[in-house]
Amino acid sequence: MSKMSNLSAAIDELIETGQKLIDVGNGLKEYFSNTNDTVSTPETQEPAPAAPKEEPEATISFEDVRKILSAKSSAEDGKYKAEVKALVAKYSENGTLKGVPESSYAALIAESEVIGNG
Numbered sequence: 473m474s475k476m477s478n479l480s481a482a483i484d485e486l487i488e489t490g491q492k493l494i495d496v497g498n499g500l501k502e503y504f505s506n507t508n509d510t511v512s513t514p515e516t517q518e519p520a521p522a523a524p525k526e527e528p529e530a531t532i533s534f535e536d537v538r539k540i541l542s543a544k545s546s547a548e549d550g551k552y553k554a555e556v557k558a559l560v561a562k563y564s565e566n567g568t569l570k571g572v573p574e575s576s577y578a579a580l581i582a583e584s585e586v587i588g589n590g
Contacts, residue, residue: 475547476585479540487531532577538569544584555587 545556563580564571572580 474589476540476544476589479543480585483536532574532581534569534574534577537572537577537581540581541569541584544587547588552587556584559584559587 541556541560545553559580560569560572561567563573563576565573
């Protein structure tokens, strides 16, 4: 498994863990924001119907993109630097990483995974 595949798997696990934390936090908030004067215990509450499991959409930050592309660019003594720059230019409005719209981050990362693997 390549380093980028390992990194991608680690990021996916991090996102999944974050989503689980959000779910727990929302559950606790709902439980403790009960408007009644008495707090019901979990044994007396009716179980909530299981919601269909939806795949959470991964949110990728500018910093995540920068780290991934920086690692790719400096891999093997900068062998892929020109390819990374060309890829950024393809998605950027002004030729820089800051010019890449957030909506293109996932596609940019996906396309960067091909660099050096083929």
